[in-house]
Amino acid sequence: MGKGRATIIGFGAILLWALLALFTVGSAPVPPLQLNAVCFAIGGLIGLVWILAGEGPKALRGIPLRVYAFGTAGLFGYHFLYFTALRLAPAAEAGLIAYLWPLLIVLFSGLLPGERLNRLHVAGAVLAFAGAALLVGGRLFGTGITITAGAVAGYALAFLCALTWSGYSVLSRRLGAVPTASVAVFCLATAVLSALAHLAVEDTVWPATGLGWAAMLALGTGPVGLAFYVWDVGVKRGDIQLLGTASYAAPLLSTLALVMTGLAVPDWRLGLAAVMITGGAALAARASATRKHTGLRSGRGARSLP
Structure with a gap:
């Protein structure tokens, strides 16, 4: 497979993840751990089909147990926090805060050997976090808007969600390359872990409408399945x-x-925060790209994270 084709395939994940909040809201009132279990079971089945259509079970040979444990913890932790955050806080605001992970990946990369931060990284961080603060501040001080304890908890969990995925992404660089087939094991293990936790602490609640069922199945097939x-x-x-x-x-x-589906109300704070968070992350990305190109020209061959 050529580099260009692989890049185009990777773009598919970004489009699918853009629907994560929409399908999560649509799947209510399914509790977070139950939703985790169902969606990752679907994602794991997709992976089994992937494996059977390719190399078969031999593709999983030789993968260290620590890789499976790490991948399962990352997927389970991120999505449990994400689903819970969107159950507690307004979906648009919580979703944008959770999407601080691309920026945090760039910032955390400075902690890795051979990496460092520059002024554009810092400027991007300040701009993006200001956008997140605008979201929460708008809820706290906006006219006629009452913030609840649940919403505050949801915002906090959304931020932990961003920390979890960015930390997982950066630390995974140290585990070495593993075959794509391993993702199926991550998904299935996450489904089992989520199901056990669900049975222990949650009441089982299924979608009340056909649209809710469709949203849950779409969630497991796309953003929490094929996307990985x-x-x-x-x-x-x-x-x-x-x-x-x-x-x-x-x-x-x-x-x-x-906004287009009516699950979020258009608001100037929402739009401005979206631009600030995305713009801050783009600044950080530009800083990494500039350093990478400078390193190549000077013969240093500096590494860069996405």
Whole structure:
């Protein structure tokens, strides 16, 4: 598979993740752990089909147990926090805060050997976090808007969500390359773990309407299923820098999807915050790209994260 084709395949994940908030809201009132279990079971089945259509079970040979444990923890933690945040707080605001992960990936990359931050990284961080603060501040001080304790908890969980995925993405760089087939195991293990936790602490609640069922199935098939596989292909065989930069469009696309379906009310704060968060992440991406190109010209060969 060529680099260009792999990059195009990777773009599919960004489009699917833009629908994550929409389908999560539509799947209510299914509790977070139950939703995790159902969606990742669907995602795992997609992976099994992927494996059978390719190399077969031999594709999973030789993968260390620590890789499976790490991948499962990352997928389980991120989506549990995300689903819970969108159950507690307004979907558009919580979703945008959760989408700080592309920026945090760039910032955390400075902690890795051979990486460092520059002024554009810092400027991007300030701009993006100002956008997140505008969202919460608008709820706190906006005219006629009453913020609840649940919404505050939802915002906090959305931020933890961004920390979880960015930390997972950066730390995964140290585990080495593993075949895409391993994602199926991550999904199935996450489904089992989520189901056990659900049975222990939650009441089982299924969607009350056909639209709710459709949203849950679409969630498991796309944003919490196929997206992980095509993303894995893209970042391993395609243009990682281009895919990382393109991922910053996801917050805007996600917010637009919520507004167009009537699940979020158009508001100047929402629009401005979306531009600030996306713009801050783009600044950070530009800083990484500039450093990468400078390093190549000088013969240093500096690494860059998406």
